Amino acid sequence: MRQDKPGVLLVNLGTPDAPTTPAVKRYLKQFLSDPRVVDTPRWLWWAILNGAILPIRSPRVAKLYASVWMPEGSPLMVYSKRQRDALAARLDMPVALGMSYGNPSLKSALDSLMQQGITRLIVLPLYPQFSCSTVAAVWDGITQVFAGYRSLPDVSFIRDYAEHPAYIAALRASVERSFAQHGKPDLLVMSYHGIPQRFADEGDDYPQRCRDTTAALTAALGLGEGEMMMTFQSRFGREPWLTPYTDETMRGLPAKGVKHIQIMSPGFSADCLETLEEISEQNREFFIHAGGTKFEYIPALNEDEAHIAMMAELVNAQR
Numbered sequence: 027m028r029q030d031k032p033g034v035l036l037v038n039l040g041t042p043d044a045p046t047t048p049a050v051k052r053y054l055k056q057f058l059s060d061p062r063v064v065d066t067p068r069w070l071w072w073a074i075l076n077g078a079i080l081p082i083r084s085p086r087v088a089k090l091y092a093s094v095w096m097p098e099g100s101p102l103m104v105y106s107k108r109q110r111d112a113l114a115a116r117l118d119m120p121v122a123l124g125m126s127y128g129n130p131s132l133k134s135a136l137d138s139l140m141q142q143g144i145t146r147l148i149v150l151p152l153y154p155q156f157s158c159s160t161v162a163a164v165w166d167g168i169t170q171v172f173a174g175y176r177s178l179p180d181v182s183f184i185r186d187y188a189e190h191p192a193y194i195a196a197l198r199a200s201v202e203r204s205f206a207q208h209g210k211p212d213l214l215v216m217s218y219h220g221i222p223q224r225f226a227d228e229g230d231d232y233p234q235r236c237r238d239t240t241a242a243l244t245a246a247l248g249l250g251e252g253e254m255m256m257t258f259q260s261r262f263g264r265e266p267w268l269t270p271y272t273d274e275t276m277r278g279l280p281a282k283g284v285k286h287i288q289i290m291s292p293g294f295s296a297d298c299l300e301t302l303e304e305i306s307e308q309n310r311e312f313f314i315h316a317g318g319t320k321f322e323y324i325p326a327l328n329e330d331e332a333h334i335a336m337m338a339e340l341v342n343a344q345r
C-alpha cells in the first residue's frame with residue numbers, strides 16, 4: 027500500500043549568492059531569462075539582455091545589494107531560512123526551501139524531500155498575491171524538475187493567500203505595533219511590487235489580489251478612505267506598469283499636506299532589496315526631499331510568530 031507522507035516546499039524568488047557583479051549577473055541572467063518574467067521574443071530579448079541590461083545593471087545593483095547585505099547573507103535568504111526552520115519546528119513533516127532563481131534551487135529542495143520519502147508535496151509559494159510572473163513561474167519550475175523523475179508525488183499547490191484571515195491578522199498586528207511605536211501617521215501606504223499593466227490586461231489577476239489584501243487590511247485596521255493608499259513599486263523596463271507608482275507618489279504627497287507616513291510592502295513575505303533599499307532608503311529620500319517630515323518603514327512579516335503560524339495553518343488545511 028502506498029503510504030501518505032506529506033512534505034512542504036517553501037518557495038521564494040531567489041537572490042544572488044554574493045553582493046558582487048559576477049554573482050548578481052548570474053542571478054539576473056537566470057531570473058530575467060524566464061519568459062514568465064519578460065516575454066519579449068527570445069532572439070530580441072537575448073540580444074538586449076546580454077548586450078545592455080546585464081553589463082549595465084549588474085554592477086549598479088551589486089552596490090545596492092552590498093548596502094543591505096547582512097553578516098549571514100542576502101536578507102531574502104536569511105529571512106527565508108529562518109522561516110523554513112521556524113515552520114519545520116511547528117510541523118511534524120519535512121520542510122524544504124527552494125528558490126525559483128539561484129540557490130538553493132527548486133531541484134535541490136525537491137530532491138531532498140523525495141529522498142526523505144515524501145509521497146505528497148505541499149507547495150507554498152511565499153507570494154501572498156498570485157501573479158503569473160511569480161506563482162506561475164514556481165509551477166513551471168516544479169514541473170521542469172518533475173520532468174526528470176520516474177515517479178511523482180501527489181501535489182497540493184497553494185495558489186495564494188491574499189485575504190486569508192491569519193495573514194490579515196498578522197499584518198494588522200504588525201501595523202498596530204508600528205502605530206503604537208511611532209504614532210498614527212497621516213497616511214498608511216501599502217506598496218506592492220508592480221507588474222506590466224499588459225500582464226493584467228491579458229488575464230493576470232494580481233492587481234485584484236492586491237486590492238483584496240488592501241481592502242481586508244484596511245477594514246481590519248478600521249481605517250477610513252483618506253487614511254490609506256495603495257501604490258506599486260519596482261518598475262522594470264519601458265512599458266507602463268501598474269499605477270500609481272510608489273516613487274511618484276512619494277514625491278507628490280508632501281505638497282498635498284501629507285507630512286507623516288508609514289509604508290509597508292504587504293506583497294513581500296520577507297524583507298529584501300526591494301523593501302530595505304528601494305522603499306526604506308530610496309523612497310524615504312524622495313519623500314523627505316519633497317518636504318515630508320516623518321517616514322517609517324514597517325518591516326515584512328519575516329519570521330514573525332503570527333506569520334509562521336499562518337504558514338502552518340495553510341499547510342495543515344491541505345492534509
Ligand SMILES: C=CC1=C(C)c2cc3[nH]c(cc4nc(cc5[nH]c(cc1n2)c(C)c5CCC(=O)O)C(CCC(=O)O)=C4C)c(C)c3C=C
Binds near residue numbers: 293
Ligand atoms: C512580490 C512579488 C514580486 C513580483 C510580482 C515581481 C515581479 C517582477 N519583478 C521583476 C524584476 C525584478 N525584480 C527584482 C527583485 C525582486 N522581486 C521580488 C518579488 C516580485 N517580483 C523580490 C522578492 C525581489 C528581491 C530579490 C532580492 O534578492 O532581494 C529584480 C532584481 C533587483 C534589480 O535588479 O532591481 C528585478 C530585475 C519583473 C520584471 C517582474 C514582473 C514582470
Ligand SMILES: [Fe+2]
Binds near residue numbers: 219260
Ligand atoms: Fe521583482
Ligand SMILES: [Fe+2]
Binds near residue numbers: 260261304
Ligand atoms: Fe527595485
